[in-house]
Amino acid sequence: NAGVTQTPKFRVLKTGQSMTLLCAQDMNHEYMYWYRQDPGMGLRLIHYSVGEGTTAKGEVPDGYNVSRLKKQNFLLGLESAAPSQTSVYFCARSLYGQPQHFGDGTRLSIL
Amino acid sequence: GQNIDQPTEMTATEGAIVQINCTYQTSGFNGLFWYQQHAGEAPTFLSYNVLDGLEEKGRFSSFLSRSKGYSYLLLKELQMKDSASYLCAVRDRTDKLIFGTGTRLQVFP
Numbered sequence: 001n002a003g004v005t006q007t008p009k010f011r012v013l014k015t016g017q018s019m020t021l022l023c024a025q026d027m028n029h030e031y032m033y034w035y036r037q038d039p040g041m042g043l044r045l046i047h048y049s050v051g052e053g054t055t056a057k058g059e060v061p062d063g064y065n066v067s068r069l070k071k072q073n074f075l076l077g078l079e080s081a082a083p084s085q086t087s088v089y090f091c092a093r094s095l096y097g098q099p100q101h102f103g104d105g106t107r108l109s110i111l
Numbered sequence: 112g113q114n115i116d117q118p119t120e121m122t123a124t125e126g127a128i129v130q131i132n133c134t135y136q137t138s139g140f141n142g143l144f145w146y147q148q149h150a151g152e153a154p155t156f157l158s159y160n161v162l163d164g165l166e167e168k169g170r171f172s173s174f175l176s177r178s179k180g181y182s183y184l185l186l187k188e189l190q191m192k193d194s195a196s197y198l199c200a201v202r203d204r205t206d207k208l209i210f211g212t213g214t215r216l217q218v219f220p
Contacts, residue, residue, distance in 0.1 A: 002153070042115075042212040043154070043198070058207065090153060099144060100208060102153040
């Protein structure tokens with residue numbers, strides 16, 4: 001898993017429910033990212049972090065929040081899940097200027 | 112705007128050579144990455160180009176022309192296990208990766 005562990009691996013939610021996806025890295029890298037991957041759309045950046053205590057918006061941030069309280073962990077929250085958020089979510093880590101390395105993904109279905 | 116184009120699907124025969132092209136228009140350029148993604152799995156890093164020219168890694172090579180906004184990934188001696196999606200991604204001036212939609216390669220015996 002390239003030193004990136006995502007939990008849970010699968011989840012089914014009802015519309016309006018909330019949940020948090022956890023990403024944990026064991027490499028002490030500064031940069032962490034959350035992407036979503038949908039058929040025909042490629043990977044799209046939701047939020048990212050350049051260090052502990054910092055977060056920034058990516059391409060598709062609406063409906064999501066993130067936190068990076070500890071350097072090793074990057075949490076992605078869905079406040080009120082919508083069917084449009086059905087997707088595969090990938091977390092990645094990197095050093096500045098270096099390739100990103102991805103976790104195995106979380107498959108999320110919202111009914 | 113930001114735009115990365117690559118073919119949606121390609122097919123090839125085991126043992127052959129295949130070239131996957133990627134063209135890009137992005138706000139700034141700080142390098143181009145190729146990733147491999149098997150169905151249901153995570154993307155894995157294959158290669159990185161920041162200067163013009165060819166980078167070779169075993170059976171895989173990647174080429175970059177910054178003036179043309181063009182890259183290709185060359186896979187030689189194709190094996191069945193090379194059946195996967197290949198993602199082209201450009202790092203823009205803010206150090207974020209912009210991904211193409213990926214090229215699904217099917218290798219037949």
